[in-house]
Amino acid sequence: MTYVPIGHDATVYAPPAETPEPELYHPKTFIGKYIWSQDAKVIAIQYSITAIGVGLVALVLSWLMRLQLGFPNTFSFIDPSAYLQMVSMHGMIMVIYLLTALFLGGFGNYLIPLMVGARDMVFPYLNMLSYWIYLFAVLLLLASFFVPGGPTGAGWTMYPPQAILTGAPGAGWGIILMLVSLAFFIVGFTMGGLNYVVTVLQARTRGMTLMRMPLTVWAIFTATILALLAFPALFVSAIMMTLDLTLGTSFFMPGIVSQGKQLGYGGGSPVLFQHLFWFFGHPEVYIVALPAFGIVSDILSVNARKNIFGYRMMVWAIVGIGALSFVVWAHHMYVSGMNPYFGFFFATTTLIIAIPTALKVYNWVLTLWQGNIRLNVPMLFAIGFIFTFIHGGLTGIFLGNVAVDLALSDTMFVVAHFHMVMAIAPVLVVMGAIYHWYPKMTGRMLDDTLGKIHFWVTFLGSYAIYLPMHYLGFLGVPRRYYAMGDTYFVPDSAQSLNASITIAALVVGVFQLLFLYNLVWSYFKGKPSGDNPWEATTLEWQTADTPPKHGNFGPELPVVYRWAYDYSVPGAAKDFIPQNEPPDLSAAGAGVPRT
């Protein structure tokens, strides 16, 4: 028996091209290249800059909220209405306009065509339109800060009836702008989302079978399908609520006596809105989390110089989590007044999700096991993600279990849980991913020292912020409270905890500015990166130019012979074999190639 010196899955199987390459649109002017651009990479950067910009607004809002909670009644401009408006806008911006847009519009656009070996998205014009509609939605949302009454203060969940009745801030203009902006966001997203799905299904290069795709592509692909199925529920509820507000329909409005006045509504159900909202809202968690799962898998594999452990299992876990995410939505509604018998079903489905999720965590850890780990900045962020994600996952088991949730829901514990699992964990991945792919986007490395400082402050700082918050939740401190005042059950020391959380949040927030500085400084002064600084196997690192030109690859599209994880293959000359490197057929025992 002779040793076979080729990597996992490597065969020469690469079917002949079925269709000729379509002609790309070639822009002539600066505006065509960089403004009204149809190049997925430029659109990706437009998406990312817009998302990060609006995310900074949400970051500042979170500082203001924390200032009020940490040092109540110290700042005259934070009144109870303003506080609720900050809470609402912070949540909505972070979840939808930052994370969803950045993962799918930003990373999806940049990485899908490059990683599957396509010249561009399948529908470049639609892709461009998608970005501009997104930008319009962002502007509409920001406009609500300047209308009479200000933005909505009904929480990012916008529950009716309060969202559209006087008594909640921004119940007129604010909520209308929010709903219309969401509708536009969804229209824009659908254009982009269809693009990602069709590109992955139809535009893969020769030899790139589905089971050879990097997990990043699998994850973004699945997340996009989730989004295409989930967002319509939000879309219709936004329209129905707008009609309730403007035309006096009663979709979500029962008979109501508000502030002593009988309103003309009757017969609607507020709980209906919650079902629609969370039918969107729970998959939304995975729309943000799945791309993070995929990206982190790739970063870990590259920097552990090992193949990802259990690739097929990882793919099916992603698909399984995606499917399950549609049957757990009412775990957000255990105490919503819906029939409490639903609790049995939804607690069961919710805890079942722990199985594929835990599987992924085990596989990440096993990927690291005995790896030749390069502890660079993207790797630090990826490992940090594993910690925070496990943390948030474990508290999720508390909350998913309906009997425990009874005491904990609507407290600070929930805030701590979802920030660990849905804010900190994915944001660590976003940052890791930016450190990882920035060299490809610009041709320069981000500064290493600044990156390490940024990582440690962010990682340790998030524990300083959220660990005490879990404790406040156990005490029973409710969320969305402007001030606690005097109670029988919250000790005075809770206030000093709140102050320390605020200080930690401000410090972590300020260090994000260091990251922004690094992004700008390195663009001009960073160390040149070369084509493949991380010695990675996937196609985006094998392009002829860095950053890749319009059309991504040179005159010939790459042909793929192997999966994305040929690291440290025994007998190979280097410790990584790019996906487009043909197997060495001269070696003894290489078997008969399939054609």
Added chain:
Amino acid sequence: MLAPGLVVWAKFVNVPDEAAEVEVVSQQWHWSYRFPGKDGVLGTVNSRFVDDTNPFGMNPDDPHGKDDVLVASQEVHLPIGKPVKMLLRSKDVLHNFAIAEMRVKMDMVPGMVPYMWFTPTRTGKFDVLCQELCGTGHFTMRGRLVVEDEGAFGTWLAGHPTYAQTSARVAGDAETGKALYAACGACHGAAGEGNAALHAPRLSGQGDWYVKQQLKYFKQGVRGAHKDDEFGRTMAPMAAILADDTAIDNVVAYIKSFPVAPASAAKEARSDRRAGDQYARACGICHGAKGQGIQAMNAPRLAGLDDWYLDTQLKNFKTRIRGTHPDDKYGSQMNLIAATLIDEKATRDLVAYISAMR
């Protein structure tokens, strides 16, 4: 982990047969409670029936409702050791009835009646908090649960009127009240116009329900008993002159007959945009956009009150001289709101704005 959780949940979902029923009624930003009375059955209700004279929305034609005990207060008492099923009803928006120390909570949804149950096992006072964001005043929506032995609970319950009693209550007699008012008029003025020198606020135009409530507070020592409440302490003995509820009803009926007059010192209307903004965002939601007062929100009329009175009261609320007595039903809300006036200037600007209202 799942299985024991579901067993516990099954216990929570299935209410024991012996559990007594109590209804919680919520609105922005108050709690009130209804007990079934002697027949043990709660009468039917409908939001169509809700108005200032029937805040619980009782169906006047339902015989079961006549003996229902109506507790129009943030505070509810329950007997120890008895399981109780709380029926949760909301008049306006989503609220959430949560007692952190009992580890229970459930949303209150207009148009439906969710439930939950628990057994109080320890006597004492417990906070009832709203834990579903319900608008600007969300954080002020607080009640109190007092768990006590059966006897004390019976006494407490007997002190509250039934629906039949509240609907049969007759209006006070203004003629009789006129004589009683002589003592009041010495300070508050013959037509209730108020007197700055004696720090006696304007009474004309004020909602009768509010004057009545405050007179009872003064009489019971809920208001005007704090040692630092300089002007309140002069009022307390005056309220004690009124012998009983009928006397209070009568004098209030007379006060109600005063013409609504403008404030004593005519001021030009201020157009302080910042203070106006602040009023609209924090005060106007309960007290009305023009300061007219809204009975349904338990918010008194502010228009026509003089700046010196508003200033004193806001400071009393802020420094917790007023509103902290355990029997003061709604004072704690003003404690929390007045605390947002961070300095002297903020208070002064707001007072100037309100005192210009007509």
